[in-house]
Amino acid sequence: MKKYAIRRFIQLIPILLGITLLSFILTNIGTTDVIDTMESNQGVVMSEEEKDQLRQEIGLDKPLAQQYVIWLGNVLRGDMGESFVSGKDVFDTFISKLPATIYLTVTSIFLTVLISIPLGILSAVKQNKFLDYLIRFLSFIGNSLPNFFVSLLLIYFFSLKLKLLPVMGNNSGWKSIILPTLTLAIAMSSKYTRQVRATVLEELNKDYVQGARARGIRENKILTFSVLKASMLTIVTLLALSIGSLLGGTAIVESIFMWDGVGKMAVDAITMRDYPIIQAYVIWMAVIYVVVNLITDLIYHYLDPRIRLGQEEA
């Protein structure tokens, strides 16, 4: 197992080199750069001399290949450089925004699991009954509403009408996490409830369930210890993908709730062609996907003896 994990981490090196190079090339394809974008955003005019001096200051006057090699050399020495736009240290900027993103990821995943697994099971058990239709209808609605709209609805009711929760995140303590978490959890729960329902239904029709029932095992016990466990593989895979994308930040939710995470930072950096921040974000995304996939694989081993035994036999 240890060897397997180490091998996966070694695989990360070519992945990182490949995607950082690719993103570097792609973000440099346009004929304009961060200096032009800043000039345009301000609605003012900089002279060519002024722009050239700024380019020289941040190293944009050098050939692209040289820029990449310099950047790579610095990263290997632990220096991710400075943001072209704010002039602040990229690593510090990134690290300062990570806790907020991780916090939101954990709370929203936790709430999603809390909502979707019981509802999914309930819906499967009560298949084609009123409760099933109701849950499916609600999950259909939840799936259809875009995040920004759900955010605005929640703010409207909980902040403006009921005055229970703050509009803006980050400055009202624990209360500020509630609305962004709900926004994300509503969409994800709607998706997972249907997924859990489908998986549980599939399992319920399998022979071992019939066998267990025939042996007189209680339905609850069958559901909890056999069906749910067997369904976990699918659910874990889905959750892993969601955790990966949530750790990459959720730009819209972050913007609306003023939640200072990495998603909005990444989108701003892309708009502004702020390469050092984009590169740091690309590295982060690659690392989280590799790590999350690795953890998922390890959980598979734990949950499904067939995978474990299959590897041992091989």
Add this chain to the structure above:
Amino acid sequence: MKPKNIWKKAWGAVLALTMSAGLLAGCGSSGEEDSQDRSQSESSSGEKVFYYGDTTFNAENDESDVNPHNGYSGWACIRYGIGETLFRYSDTMELEPWLATEYENVDENTWRITLRDGVTFTSGRELDAQAVKECLEHLVEVHERAKGNLKIQEITADGMTLTIRTTEPVPALMNYLADPYGCIIDMEAGITDDGNVVGTGPYIATEVVTDQGLTLVKNENYWDGMPNLDTIYVQTISDGDTLTMALQSGELDAAYGLPYSSLSLFSEEPYTISSVETSRSFFAQMNYATEALQDERVREAIACGIDKESFTEVLMEGNGSAAVGPFPSNFTFGDDAVTAPEYDPDRAKELLAEAGWTDTDGDGYVDKDGENLTIRWLTYPSRQELPLLAESVQATLGEIGIDVEVNSTANHLDVIETGEWDIYASAFVCAPTGDPEYFFTTHCLDSSTHNRGGYHSDRLEELEAQMSTTFDAEERASLAVEMTQTILDDNAFIFASHLRMSIVSGEGVTGLEAHPCDYYEITVDLDKN
């Protein structure tokens, strides 16, 4: 392993993960929570705390801190009452004394400025000519735009008298010194790593966080009266709906940069809206490389085919005024002094017919030699008004038979480089220092970097040569009128609208007024009752 153990472990893992994330996030946000707690305790102890929402304080605008010597951060320095300039603009955009009391133009290249007595920096240092000299010398050393504008050769300090010699005549020197980069800061106190500075304004920044906001406390020793508020939290809020609802819910006391569609929500008590026309204009420039646009009748037809009134009244919901030229009518050389073709679809059709463009195939669009008259209208979406202008133009020019293909893209600068456009619409602060020359030198001359369409006028070049050596404000205004009329007569530019900038104040807020130059927001007069 027994099933029970699996679930125990699973729940244990989930709980552990949640708690560790909570701890991690707690580390990250403790400062913010502290500041909130602090503010609440302050307000309960009778101190006045003010919450101000703003869309502009961010690195994207090159306002990453409050250091006036860094990019456009001077705007934050002056807007939030941290720094002040030697001269400021009146409501009619005329220069008036601020940290300086008067100036004298000794000769074309020499200016003598007398400073105000009794002004101190928030560091305690007295403001004198030596302090101003240190500040301006540092400014031109590190700030390329200021260096290019001011053209300072030498500064001498003698008590409260500052003498500036320039390398060449700079008629608008005093205007340039009123630019936000001209905020006078104490260079002895220096500039902190987070871009904080020591100014002379009514408030002192105690915390500056890029893209997030800043905390201001009152300057107890302010030279021009005692500020009314103890603490001000300026919060950067990029989303217009969030800004709107935060103001509605009372989390904010005032907001700048609300979307137009939200302003009507604040039209009644207890809110007050302060609005003013600014020199930020939305305008289109013609690409002279496009064959059809080389015909002046076609350009005039397009000018006659754009309904500026409907655009400003309907699409901008009245938050702008239909423009004639680049400067609004509150400037002496503004819209009242010039004329441009008015919206007249019949006249536009006549002009097109004169130029040989008629609808021969009955498809609704005019054509010549078998080709429809198609205009590629390039613009960008980061200014909410520009895509609306494009839609409006598409509709009204469509009525006179011109097919408008809109390309609204964040990559507009790349498209300009490729030349695949016919008309480019953009937003621009045409007179940021109250002086008209800036717009012409940046957009209309052979040497202008933003003369995107390759416009050339001998007459305009001559007028600019005169303007560059004219010091008298009235003469400059009269030259500006002539120059504006020249570009309007050529229909090289079509000015659609001037932005009306609005600040909305909540209940009990007084002294927050929008200013035509957009520089002054938080002043000593701001109060909350």
